[in-house]
Amino acid sequence: MSQELIAVVMFSGMMLMLMTGQRVFGAIGFVGAMAGLMLWGTGGAEIPFSAAMKLMKWYPLLTLPMFIFMGYVLSESRIADDLYKMFHVWMGPVRGGLAIGTIGLMVLISAMNGLSVAGMAIGATIALPELLRRNYDKLMVTGVIQAGSSLGILVPPSVVLVLYAMIARQPVGQLWLAGVVPGLMMATLFIFYIWLRCRIQPELGPVLPKEERNVPLSEKLRLLRAGLLPLVIFATMMVPFVKGWTSLVESSAIGAITAFLAAVLKGRMTREVFETSVRSTLAISCMFMWIILAALGFGAIFDGLGAVSAIEDLFTAQLGLGPWGILILMQLSFIIMGTFLDDTAMLVIVAPLYVPLVGALGFDLIWYGVLYTITTQIAYMTPPFGYNLFLMRAMAPPEISLRDIYRSIVPFVAVMALALALVMLFPQIALWLPNYVYGK
Template identity: 65%
Template sequence: MSYELMAILLFGSMMVMLLTGQRVFGAIGGVATLFALLLWGEGAAEMPYHASIVLLNWYPLLTLPLFIYMGYMFSEAGIADDLYRMFHVWFGPVRGGLAVGTIGLMTAVAAMNGLSVAGMAIGASLCLPEMLKRKYDKVMVTGVIQAGSSLGIMVPPSVVLVLYGMIARQPVGHLWMAGVFPGFLMSSLFIIYILIRCWLNPKMGPVLSAEERQISWGEKLKLLRAGIIPLVIIFSMTGLFLSGVTSLVECSAAGAATTTLAAFLNRRLTKKVLINTMRETLSVSCMFMWVILAALAFSSVFDGLGAVHAISSLFLERWHLGRWGVMIMMQLSYIIMGMFLDDTAMLIIVAPLYVPLVIKLGFNPIWYGVLYTLTCQMAYLTPPFGYNLFLMKAMAPPEITIRDIYRSVWPFVLVMLFGLIILMIFPQISLWLPSHYFGLEMK
């Protein structure tokens, strides 16, 4: 049996195991270990050991639990309440203004935690009831919350970009900088879509009532103070890192400490909040660690089979695709896999294969990391197995059905697809900031 056929069999076995509903790390790691033993005998049993050593020696991985802690502390302590009140007052008089304010809140949350989960929790518990109470279209606002929360994996400090940096061996600082403009581009496209849709159909996003709009300018200006805490948290973390004051790990610790201090000063740092935050942080961090461990073992087996060469030969020699044809095929494969797998599983499966090919074709791996992350955003929303779809169903009130949730995401998926095309046509949207800041030539 040829190595190419073995690689296909390995990949197919893993896909079958994932579709059975097994835990991601168990399916991927189990298949990798089984094939390693079949191919190379008992000596291959050391592969998971070496993979774990690589993982434990990767110092920046310490940022992972700290960023997760920040997201859950921000959510559990209710710091977002005042911030949403500010958006509520300032954007409420505009058609679709509360939905626009929700995207603004989600962008702020994304810039403080790097995960989608915190944005979903805040949006479903805080923003969704407010918009439904004011007769917003339930399908549209459900999509707004799901799309807005997905910004957490693009806007720095994105945990997904950290994981991509580890597997693709690219500097996290460059990836974070590359995600700034694309993140705000997607946020702006969401807002433009909401405003146009509510302008065409005002019933979908009515303005606030006259009574709610009777707020003096003095009170409006006071509400702006709610934006100070997020700005302080963002500066204590991303700002200090990009200015060279702190390292990557130090900036995550500074952000976690600042978020905890903000909860304490707002008198919301209770025993219950702290316990819930620590429990969720431990659970999610351990899940990520197991998945990364399985990913490294799987990548080692794939590399040993020469799968990278096989994929390159398939695209370039057999299908005779040009470099852009290969890039489009990669993105299409991500979009299709995103309907069945989460972002971590996608990264595990194809990053070890695609990144060397991307570099071989002369594309920038930093730019490609941004494209990958944007397709992950789409994966969070695309049925049947979109991660945010299930979270929304668990958090939404009974009047929002699973059919409503599935219907709500497609306009935003199309907006993301439009944004993906823009980033592919204009790579400098991603590369200008890291090249300018770090003084590097990036093409």
Template identity: 35%
Template sequence: MEPETLALLMFGTLLITLFLGHPLAFSLGILATVFGLIGTGGEIDLLFAMFASKTYGVMEEYVLVAVPLFIFMAQMLDASGIAEKLFKTMHIILGPIRGGLALAVILVCTIFAASAGVVGATEVAVGLLAVPALLRRGYDIPLTAGSICAGGTLGIIIPPSIMLVVYGSLAQVSVGHLFTSAMFPGLLLAGLYMTYITIRCAIKPEMGPPLPKEERIYSLTDKLKMILVSLVPPLALIVMVMGSIIAAVATPTEAAGIGCLGAFLLAIIYRKLTWGAVKDAAIATLKTNSMVMTLFLGGNAFQSIFMYLGGSDAISNILLGLEVHSYVILFIMMGCVFFLGMFIDWLGILLIVVPIFTPIALELEFHPVWFATLICVNLQMAFLTPPFGYSLFYLKGIAPSEMSIVHIYRGVVPFIALQWVGLIICILWPEFVLWLPKAIFGAEAIGG
């Protein structure tokens, strides 16, 4: 059998194992071993030498140190109660308008996302507060579910984001450039969500009724105090992390360390710093980071064999051999990422597609930072697309009995469409993605 054919068979077998529900990390590692033995003619020494080289490469990747740091920062922010204070403030300020509480969810998720960088902590923290509050006031159940799920996914695209850190490591693209390029797309998505909620509740007021007048008891002075207490500290943390990267004072890894310190200080300020909170945050970080690194090792083993067999070249030849416009090939790649997102988590998709699609993007002369940002915006949809969107199950795990999985599926559909709108905007107007990194780092520094 030709090596290229064997590589394509290897990729097809991977998809079958994933659809059967086998764990991704072990599927990648086992398939790499089996097809590696076939492809090398049973040369075990060569196979293990390739695996060892890839594993050592992962251990040497300095930027990956930021991953456990950002995860720990998110866990400490969750423990500090920052989401609770933010939601209470936005609840009071936006509650009097139609759909105001759903808008408050998106705003809180946006601020929390810019502080934390992960999805699970954002969605669970906000969901536990928002679901009872919105349902108690008669908000439409699918709208409530969709707002919380979509808002929670902002944590994976708005920097600091561990997805951007991982992508930078895999594609050898500056994480600082990715952080700045993802800022406007992340805010665009938040704006699209809020616009949709506003229009929907204006057309059908019963979907998001305003707070009754008897609950509007806070004066302007009270509101300003609440903003000062709940909004200024997380904004200061955002400035500490992102500002240190943009000002070239710290690398993303060092900025993650600064973020951990800031999260500790917030926990102290809000009087939530306890030994139990630190212990729980450390254990959660250990579990999540172990999962990430296990996937990394399995993914790198798979990549090494797939490349050795010429799989990347085979797929490149197929796509580049199409006599169509380069943007048609781009949409084919985006469609593949979207399809995989229905069944695989974002990390698995990155490990599979980045080594394959990045050379194709370079051959088509796509800007590497722009293309990376498109992939990451697309991967946000992986959290929402049924049947295996992680955000759907995060919410279902904390939702009351009256919110069924059907309500959640119905609720996320409009937000998936909005994410496609945001992705298409980023594709049609590349400067929307590239303007900020060019303005901060210079066009020459980012390669265009």
């Protein structure tokens, strides 16, 4: 059996196991382990051992539980509720103001957590009922929450970019900085779309009643202080890191401690909140570590088979594609896979193939990390099986049907596609900030 055929059998076997509902790390690890034993006998047992040692020695991985804990503390202690109250008061007089404020809420939640699920949960439980109660169009606000929550995997501290850094062997700090401008650009495009749509069709996002807008200035300022607390936490974490005063791991610890102290000082750090935050952090951190371990072992076997060279030969020699044609084809494959896989699964399945190929084609791997993340955001919201679609269905009230959810994301997917095209055409959108900070 040729090396190329072995690689195809491995990839097909893994996809088949995933489609049967097996856990991601179990499917990837099992196929990799079986292939290693069949190809190299008992020597194949060294591959997962080597992957485990590599994982344990990767110091920046310590940031993962820190950021997850920080996000859960801020979420479970209801500090995120203060954000929405702030937007409710300050943005209420604007047409579509609460929907615009929800996008701002999602950006701040992303800066606290780094996971899209957290933004979705907060948006669906806090923002969605309020928006519907104030007669906002259900299609528009459903799309707003799904699109806004997807920013969690692009705006730092993105957990997905940490995993990409691990697999692509790129600096996490540069990847985070590369995601800042594209993430803010996408949020701005969302806000512009909402504002324009509500200007054309005012009934989609009515202003708040006058009695709800008549809030004393002192109360507005109090809500502003409470709502900006997450920004202060984010600044205490990121500024020392960007200035070079702390390492990435030290900054993540500062963020976790600051969030914990903020919840304590506000009197919201109960035993239940602490236990829920710690248990959730442990569960998600262990899940990610098992997935990375399986991916490293699987990728080592792919490298040993020469699968990367085979894929490169297929694209360039047999299909006759140029570098940009190959890049676009890879992005399309991410969107297709995103209809039935989550972002982590997509990354660990194809990164051993795509990342070396992207480097061989002469593209910047930091820039490609941002492209991958934006494409994942689109895949999350693409029917029929987009990940965010079903999360929203599980959390939305009964009056919002699955058909409504599918229809709601169409304009926001178009905005994301525009953002992806802009970053592809103008790489400096992603690369300017890391190049400036790191003096390249």
